[in-house]
Amino acid sequence: MIRKLTEDLTRQANLPTTYAPSFDIAAVVSGEARLTDEQFLELYQHAALTQLGNWAFGVVQRLHPQDYRTYVIDRNINYTNICTARCTFCAFKRNDPQAPDAYALGYEAIHEKIAELVAIGGTQILMQGGMNPDLPLSYYQGLLTSIRDRFPQVHIHAFSPPEFVEFSRFFRLPVGELLRMFKDWGLATVPGGGGEIFSDRVRLRIGPGKCTGEQWLDVMTEAHKLAMHTSATMLIGHIETIEDRLDHLSRLRQRQDWSLAHAPAHYTAFIHWPYQPDNTPLDKKRKWNPDAGQPFEFDEGRTVRLADASEYLCMLALARLYLDNFQNMQSSWVTMGAKIGQLALFFGANDMGSLMMEENVVSSAGTTHRVNEAQICRLIRDSGWIPAQRNQYYTVLQRHDGPDAPDLQPREPGVFAHRQHKITPEEAVAYKTIPLGIKVGGSVGS
Numbered sequence: 001m002i003r004k005l006t007e008d009l010t011r012q013a014n015l016p017t018t019y020a021p022s023f024d025i026a027a028v029v030s031g032e033a034r035l036t037d038e039q040f041l042e043l044y045q046h047a048a049l050t051q052l053g054n055w056a057f058g059v060v061q062r063l064h065p066q067d068y069r070t071y072v073i074d075r076n077i078n079y080t081n082i083c084t085a086r087c088t089f090c091a092f093k094r095n096d097p098q099a100p101d102a103y104a105l106g107y108e109a110i111h112e113k114i115a116e117l118v119a120i121g122g123t124q125i126l127m128q129g130g131m132n133p134d135l136p137l138s139y140y141q142g143l144l145t146s147i148r149d150r151f152p153q154v155h156i157h158a159f160s161p162p163e164f165v166e167f168s169r170f171f172r173l174p175v176g177e178l179l180r181m182f183k184d185w186g187l188a189t190v191p192g193g194g195g196e197i198f199s200d201r202v203r204l205r206i207g208p209g210k211c212t213g214e215q216w217l218d219v220m221t222e223a224h225k226l227a228m229h230t231s232a233t234m235l236i237g238h239i240e241t242i243e244d245r246l247d248h249l250s251r252l253r254q255r256q257d258w259s260l261a262h263a264p265a266h267y268t269a270f271i272h273w274p275y276q277p278d279n280t281p282l283d284k285k286r287k288w289n290p291d292a293g294q295p296f297e298f299d300e301g302r303t304v305r306l307a308d309a310s311e312y313l314c315m316l317a318l319a320r321l322y323l324d325n326f327q328n329m330q331s332s333w334v335t336m337g338a339k340i341g342q343l344a345l346f347f348g349a350n351d352m353g354s355l356m357m358e359e360n361v362v363s364s365a366g367t368t369h370r371v372n373e374a375q376i377c378r379l380i381r382d383s384g385w386i387p388a389q390r391n392q393y394y395t396v397l398q399r400h401d402g403p404d405a406p407d408l409q410p411r412e413p414g415v416f417a418h419r420q421h422k423i424t425p426e427e428a429v430a431y432k433t434i435p436l437g438i439k440v441g442g443s444v445g446s
């Protein structure tokens with residue numbers, strides 16, 4: 001019986017690095033045993049961060065013994081910010097369609113964005129929006145078919161499960177039928193946006209108006225049945241407890257087991273990131289004080305416990321150990337910054353995720369980390385691997401081990417050496433303006 005967790009107090013204390021799990025952790029790392037829920041909680045409560053990193057890295061090395069680590073070049077297109085939901089962690093949505101900055105993009109504007117992506121060697125779009133009740137089904141048909149016809153080489157990774165659940169309500173069609181129609185029109189894969197935390201007690205408080213966790217999972221299972229791969233996400237660092245996170249991972253693992261056994265597609269990757277508080281209603285809530293001597297507990301959503309870098313890495317390592325049926329884990333450098341994103345490669349991630357040309361959701365919440373292709377390659381190379389551009393199916397498109405690698409070119413303004421911890425004022429100015437210097441934000445649900 002796992003005793004009542006006082007995880008935060010325990011984790012704040014000086015944890016001995018000599019902690020030995022009560023179970024055979026080597027068997028988990030080698031893939032011979034599956035981490036149980038109780039073992040997960042034991043590790044969270046007692047293991048030092050460095051231990052978790054070592055074990056998770058062992059899993060990554062087993063699953064990905066190659067000499068490279070990957071990234072993808074895509075563009076996040078948020079086709080509308082008008083939304084029927086009122087997620088309290090969201091600074092992006094506009095509930096009033098008449099708001100001066102409410103928008104829905106026309107096809108031409110979206111095509112221009114895709115043309116810019118193609119011009120820099122990008123291979124896919126991540127297209128998600130608010131849940132806009134004013135857009136007819138024909139908008140989506142025209143959008144998808146026009147992209148497919150004009151840019152047949154571009155992979156369309158679009159429309160998260162909450163959008164499909166709302167589409168089902170708007171258009172009075174079952175989700176499975178909508179997925180089939182969208183696939184016929186050009187949709188290739190479904191991003192894991194809107195996963196947040198599945199537990200109802202959390203979800204009802206942070207995501208009013210959004211689908212339930214079970215509905216989210218059902219959409220993905222329907223997609224898998226139709227041979228459409230998907231990704232999975234988790235948002236940490238708000239009102240959830242470690243048990244809520246474990247419940248989320250457990251439901252993903254069970255659904256993945258089913259899809260791998262019974263469906264022609266499955267989840268290709270897991271991505272998690274911490275809640276970004278700026279400009280969001282949830283930021284007005286009381287913040288849990290780790291120095292006050294009280295453990296964090298769920299209190300009907302009245303208190304927020306933000307997740308810092310160590311908590312992010314801890315959860316990455318635990319997810320890598322627990323989700324033994326997920327092949328890929330992405331680093332969330334977008335929310336954590338380049339250096340923690342790089343460190344993530346040693347805590348469970350095998351992929352740097354997306355080098356985004358554009359992002360509007362995380363950046364609305366005050367997070368503005370930027371990386372360009374040269375820098376992402378440098379982060380990977382400095383970590384000991386060859387950088388490689390991949391597609392949505394994790395197939396390597398291009399290894400960068402020759403002299404023409406993006407990070408091995410003569411330095412241009414804005415491409416600073418990552419071993420330098422400071423850039424010059426001139427570079428800082430240039431860095432903000434170079435075209436490829438990506439107005440980044442995050443892979444919210446990539």
Ligand code: SF4
Nearest residue numbers: 083085087090093130
């Ligand atoms: S997170 Fe997505 S579903 Fe929630 S309010 Fe923002 S745009 Fe809408």
